[in-house]
Amino acid sequence: MVIIFSSLRYVDASETIIVAIWVQGEVALPLSVTSASMKLEVGQPLTMQVEIIGAESLGVRGLCCVVTTRDRKVVIDPGVALGFRRHGLMPHPVQVIASERTRGLIAKALQGATDVVISHYHGDHHPPVDANPYQLSVKIVAELCQSCKFWTKGTEDLSYNQVRRAKALANSLGRILPIAEGMSEGPLSFSSPVPHGERGGRGGNVMMTRVEDSGDVFVHASDIQMLNDAAIRQIIAWQPNIVLASGPPIYLPSLTLEERKAALRRTLQLAKKVDILILDHHLMRSKKGEQWLNYVSSLTAHKVVCGADFMGLRRNLLEAERVLWYKRLPVPEGWHRAYARGEVDLLSDWSDKVERIKIR
Numbered sequence: 472m473v474i475i476f477s478s479l480r481y482v483d484a485s486e487t488i489i490v491a492i493w494v495q496g497e498v499a500l501p502l503s504v505t506s507a508s509m510k511l512e513v514g515q516p517l518t519m520q521v522e523i524i525g526a527e528s529l530g531v532r533g534l535c536c537v538v539t540t541r542d543r544k545v546v547i548d549p550g551v552a553l554g555f556r557r558h559g560l561m562p563h564p565v566q567v568i569a570s571e572r573t574r575g576l577i578a579k580a581l582q583g584a585t586d587v588v589i590s591h592y593h594g595d596h597h598p599p600v601d602a603n604p605y606q607l608s609v610k611i612v613a614e615l616c617q618s619c620k621f622w623t624k625g626t627e628d629l630s631y632n633q634v635r636r637a638k639a640l641a642n643s644l645g646r647i648l649p650i651a652e653g654m655s656e657g658p659l660s661f662s663s664p665v666p667h668g669e670r671g672g673r674g675g676n677v678m679m680t681r682v683e684d685s686g687d688v689f690v691h692a693s694d695i696q697m698l699n700d701a702a703i704r705q706i707i708a709w710q711p712n713i714v715l716a717s718g719p720p721i722y723l724p725s726l727t728l729e730e731r732k733a734a735l736r737r738t739l740q741l742a743k744k745v746d747i748l749i750l751d752h753h754l755m756r757s758k759k760g761e762q763w764l765n766y767v768s769s770l771t772a773h774k775v776v777c778g779a780d781f782m783g784l785r786r787n788l789l790e791a792e793r794v795l796w797y798k799r800l801p802v803p804e805g806w807h808r809a810y811a812r813g814e815v816d817l818l819s820d821w822s823d824k825v826e827r828i829k830i831r
């Protein structure tokens with residue numbers, strides 16, 4: 472079976488760009504596409520397209536992707552966030568630019584989406600009703616998703632805050648959000664709850680998604696962080712070709728040596744069973760996490776990559792570089808308050824700097 476997944480770059484509506492096509496982990500002949508319509512100009516036997524839109528290696532917090540099959544366009548985890556305060560610093564404007572860009576990409580992806588999946592109710596995975604200035608607003612999702620089907624995590628095993636967010640989201644969308652756990656419909660299947668990281672940890676549980684089309688299988692494993700065996704067992708049982716998951720939170724000092732070793736064991740176990748394992752999100756919040764990814768990749772014939780690698784884009788670990796960016800480009804006092812009030816024209820104020828920075 473030949474698996475062909477495309478890696479798309481979003482550009483201005485009229486622009487035609489070259490993309491790389493992944494054939495069993497290798498870059499094959501380039502293909503020309505027009506991103507605005509997502510229409511392939513050259514008829515290729517693409518059965519499924521996977522695009523990663525938001526992740527730490529792409530400059531923001533999240534794990535949002537779009538999976539396009541012959542008859543479905545599935546947006547998984549339409550959310551984006553920036554660490555509100557890290558190392559005593561609010562997000563750098565460079566990060567805010569990346570956040571605005573990602574929010575635009577998610578909005579674009581939601582146009583014409585048939586299905587929207589929400590793996591759990593953390594603000595980087597869904598549009599919160601009380602979104603801060605760096606998150607995706609629920610109004611955009613409500614406007615664009617009037618006819619899409621929603622597939623959402625149940626709330627029985629979630630924290631008070633996640634339950635509150637789920638109810639608020641349902642109210643804002645004006646619909647009941649159906650519990651998808653354990654269900655299958657057409658190309659989609661959803662897991663029973665699996666731990667958000669460690670079993671019994673504070674994050675509660677998440678729901679994983681499987682998409683199958685013409686024998687090709689993609690799994691979005693959300694925030695499992697390679698920290699529990701239950702999720703890995705389920706993913707392997709699903710027999711995927713490509714998996715997108717949060718990697719271990721190497722940036723956390725609380726992650727013990729034992730937990731790191733176990734995460735490595737699970738990663739190698741999973742990498743053996745798939746063509747491409749994409750690890751991002753918690754893993755890519757630090758340069759040490761990136762080094763861990765490079766190390767694992769060297770052990771696995773480069774089957775283990777981050778979201779940016781998969782998309783054929785430059786890695787852009789802005790969260791890991793926040794302090795550095797403040798040193799490079801100091802931020803005026805009061806800038807964040809002005810941005811929150813809508814008084815900042817981000818691109819024109821920072822255009823010369825943006826030019827030099829070249830986000831993504």
Ligand SMILES: [Zn+2]
Nearest residue numbers: 593595596694
């Ligand atoms: Zn997350």
